[in-house]
Amino acid sequence: MGIIITYQLFSESSLSTSSSINIYTLAIIFGAIAFLASYVMMRVFLKPLVDFVEKTQKMPIFSTEEAKKKSDITDDYSRINQVFESVANILSNVEARELFPHIIGSSAAMRNIFTQIVKVAPTDSTVLITGESGTGKELIASSIFKHSLRKEKPFVTINCVAIPEGLLESELFGHEKGSFTGATARKVGKFEIADGGTVFLDEIGDMPMSIQAKVLRALQEKEFERVGGTRPIHVDIRVIAATNKDLSQLIKEGRFREDLYFRLNVFSILLPPLRDRREDISILSDHFLKNSPKQAKLSTAALQVLIGHNWFGNIRELKNVLERASIMSEDGIIDVCHLPEEVRQGVNVAGSSYKENLPLDERMNLMEKEMIISALKETSGVQVKAAGILGINQRSLWHRIKKHEIDVDMFKNLQ
DSSP: OHHHHHHHHHHHHHHHHHHHHHHHHHHHHHHHHHHHHHHHHHHHHHHHHHHHHHHHHHSTTTOOGGGGSOOOGGGOHHHHHHHHHHHHHHHHHHHHHHHOTTSOOOSHHHHHHHHHHHHHTTSOOOEEEEOOTTSOHHHHHHHHHHTSTTTTSOEEEEETTTSOHHHHHHHHHEEOTTSSTTOOSOEEOHHHHTTTSEEEEETGGGSOHHHHHHHHHHHHHSEEOOBTOOSOEEOOOEEEEEESSOHHHHHHTTSSOHHHHHHHTTEEEEOOOGGGOGGGHHHHHHHHHHTSSSOOEEOHHHHHHHHHSOOTTHHHHHHHHHHHHHHHOBTTEEOGGGSOHHHHHTTOSTTOGGGTTSOHHHHHHHHHHHHHHHHHHHTTTOHHHHHHHHTSOHHHHHHHHHHHTOOGGGGTTOO
């Protein structure tokens, strides 16, 4: 009896062990089949993607030395990602050139500005454009108007600092005959002329306090009275304002009305200074030199100096420097010696005055960005060569380019 029970237990144990082995074997077999099936499907479905990436990397606009190397691209997703990011950047640049042909710039900072313009232009929202002098605020205002629903209506520009305080109210709202000495006839103001269209109030931070209250009422009520008049005039206008002043500080100093500020600051656009969009210096320089009185081209060394300069006068300063340099140049080539002394002195990156007060991390990031830009300029955008100059591998350079939002395409074919 005991022998029978022992035999039964042994038999059941053997069966259990055999079943476990069979289950594990089947699991391994099914796993291998699933892996092979997945691999085949990946090869089949990814083949168009692989072909696309291989073809684009051989194009002049994408090609680098590594594009000539053969490898299994399905195992290197960073290359696929890099190509698609390049394609996205190119399409973004093409779109920017199509939508904003009069604005020169394709850096990440300017593409952000273009996005804001596209969003706000079709609305009737009031726009406040801020930025340093010479950054192109009037050009941005004009672009907003050209992409607005009022583009077929008047676009009237008023420079608040160029008109004397005693005449500004009359310029804005008009006056009746005999309302003051010299008013020999009725005059229609700029707000009335712009009815149905857009008014651009440039240098709004310099508008006298005595006029600000009347402008606020005109914006809120959509009506005003001419100087010396008694009949309200209703208008339908959109307002775009711009200033290089810190309006918040002016409010604290009692030089600008807070209620007018809030009325203007519905949608704000901050234009970056040129030193924050150095990738655009190359194409800006080409544009200005093509339209300068004397045709000239920049040498690589001169271009590097321009990129290293602070440009506190921004685009206006760059344009003036290039016009002077083109006149001074010989044989149509602008070299470092043809640039003004103050520009040549700014080539020392570590000693630039605008970096002295920056925290160490920000200063190091800025220096790294400028060194990468300099290397890309020297190699006409060939990343493998730029990486060699910088002493890093190409993948590390690519990640740094991505971090600093540098548009490599802008450095191609400079020499």
